[in-house]
């Protein structure tokens with residue numbers, strides 16, 4: 020699932036660690052999930068809530084996935 024965002028569509032914030040959709044502060048977990056679920060090469064990310072809404076997956080499901088990826092030794096988390 021890549022290429023949904025074209026360059027220039029993403030608003031530029033001072034802080035990279037802000038959700039591109041709602042502007043909420045995000046962390047490593049949100050970043051990792053966005054990369055895993057949407058685009059590994061993404062440089063801006065969505066928070067877990069917006070990501071879940073975007074891909075139609077519940078927050079609980081995403082947290083479970085993050086936990087799983089961490090256990091698998093994924094370097095994104």
Ligand SMILES: [Zn+2]
Nearest residue numbers: 038041066069
């Ligand atoms: Zn958000």
